[in-house]
Amino acid sequence: MAPAEKTSPTSGVDTPEHQHNEPEHFVDADGNISLPQGWRYKITKIGKYRLWYASPQIQVTLVAFVCFMCPGMFNALNGLGGGGLLNHKAGNDSNVALYSTFAVVGFFAGTITNRIGVNWAIGISGLGYAIYVASYLVYKHTANLGFVVFAGFLLGCCAGVLWSAQGVIMMSYPTEKNKGRYIGWFWVIFNLGGVIGGLVPLGQNIHTTANTDVSDGTYVGFLVLTTLGAVLALSLVPGDKVIRSDGTKVILMKNPTWKSELVGLWETFFTDPYILLLFPMFFASNWFYTYHFNDVNGAKFNTRTRALNSVLYWLAQMVGAAIFGFLLDASAFRRTTRAKAAWGALMVLTMVIWGGGWAFQKTYTRAEVTAGLDTETLADDYQTYDWTDGGYIGPMFLYIFYGMYDAIWQTCVYWYMGAITNNGRKLANFAGFYKGIQSAGGAIMWRLDGLGTPYVNMFASCWGLLAGSLLFALPVILLKIKDTVPVEEDLKFSDETVDDVYAHTKVDGVA
Template structure:
């Protein structure tokens, strides 16, 4: 028998409403997860091959620089746009550009055509920015506060599942003896990926609008939005110019700046070795994410202390990864190898890539957690995550541009990456040191006079438009009880 959803407490008569399976938070979590699996997940699988599986990395790196440059802008400005056209259509447009990019790689791989790679980079950049803007709102805003972490983990498994399945496909199509040497992957790989990615856009249309989502506890999804597009832009600018956000810009850039890993693979590994690396490093990424999330979600430690411990853990991971990478790179500079998975030196080079991915994923999880503890206002949180992902994208664009040429021994990209990471530590620590998590602020508010607390809520309600109209008392309850978790 279908569960009944309680009506608004302010209603004179509560009319039972049947819960529809396609309106539940679980179904919508699977929708956003499926699109993440097909679109960015399979895109990541291709790029984990090193330069999208190409024989030489320079064209693909130029295309990816274009992808992330455009993505940075569309991600930052995606939140205001999503509030105007709706999350379902934003997610739809966030998926349509990916198969065009994959089709471009196919034509380049088989026939040497270059123009569609660049066209695909533009469409993919626009789509990716819209995807991340809508994904943040759905992943953080749709679930019940008490189940938010559970549903975010569903999304995480889907997103990581894309590179895992994609890596398995690549490995299955590129594992014969001919693939031992350096070169490019089979063109049939791109046909499979393009076909799968065309499914992302229609799946996105299955997403329910926020006002129609039916939570198991009967509560409503509330997404605050400014009344005008100008108001949204002003709110976005206010967040962008905050002191703590400006101090975090170096670490936002440094988090995903290392795109030399793709060049590293094409320089020193054969095709089937790259396929194996792309498949297996996804397990390391998932493990790193789970370890950091376990630390940050551990209820036996105060939130502020978890953030501090997570920060130093991320620093330690990067020290290990980059010291080891420098040692191996110096050996490869002196004697460049061409490694297959059967070769004796394969494991040594493989661990460079594994440690880079492991440390990077841990840092990104920590950054999302830090940002999520700055506010319990979902609309503002979407702006924060848009800025985080947008600035990461700008860093990736510059890094891909840096890797469009062949640097002797890879020293220049390694130096730039290392300097950026070192410079990011101190300003990030200043933010961590002075940060007061929203949970602690809410505890302080809970012991203040009721009149003062109501005034704060009224101020928020008066400056924002609520997508789902609610009674003032119910909004006050929802605004103070919105949870947060890692993205």
């Protein structure tokens, strides 16, 4: 964003009356920014950096820890295959309800987020994750399928709103030059939740070489963490209180109403019709989870090895997000060049990693894996891998690369959306579209798995959809991503002005 011309402070801007009208900030005669009064803007020095609570750095970190404890525990639970249950029916039925609801609510989640604010959107939604975890614990002891399915339905409503609000924070709060790093930073902390969540069942089941349900303690640990995440979300500040390191504010609607945001949802399609070409990438981004969790990890490995694989999967996500988050912000190259290079990297990784997956998938079938599960004796069950088995290392590395690939895909998709616009209101809708369409794909895939679709068909659908969606996205990457987006362009989708969001200079000492 090119700096605007410096201006003199507004007359009377430093009067006591004006100082209490936060979150106004002003430029003095020397071009320095004075932050508003209040605890949100109290500066803390960390080395050469100066941070305040209502800064993008702090807010992105907070929402990352919320997702660490809520969606992170959800990912850890589902990463065990079947939600930690040996019989996958409850998990499949619950996730069909979850993703079906998510697909509908997610589409309108940007409207809800823009109206009630990111802090309330995330705080209320976080409770859905705690109820979802509790339903699996109840099911293990009572076989109450209705409660598990209801919990999935409820979480679909909650998760759609949470991820829309998270998308606003991650994509619109940073400056243009830092978006890749912030997305990577978020993804590292978020997936640390999957790592910690995987360590819990690993520690509790480390001596369990049989193929069994995870222990009650695993579910209790997840329940405590998801509840804490919902509470932490309430510490986020509203988006209109955030001031960036360059002095600018997030572009939002000053006076959002339900009517204005519903109209804005549909206006997004008219102002940015090219977003439709990214929909296949959105659709593909959760499609492969069912295959990874149930048809690879849940099918081929015993309880303790599934837990280890889950830890490695989410740890690889942290590595992939950190690397690509840094590369996407590499200032040595123009943003348009980085966008094209990222697309090329995604295509190469899709061919290489999923090509390796094809070699592994040819070694087993669903019919072989499910043979003997309906009988009481374990002798006729499929022989799953333990980490002590000689053939484990190859599949282990494949699963690691599957995790890294997922993080790279998600990081690039978020970065592409953030490169198109800096408008928080529009990005809320983009994030809602992304999560809604993503969840529609997830719902279909969970249902296909529940119907017993052959593993090879599940695999082929993943590989084909990922490669094909990249071809659809290429025109957007070539034609719509620019080196920068003028602030005047971003303001067209809001009721704010340049003076509302642009303070013209950088806060001294902040990187």
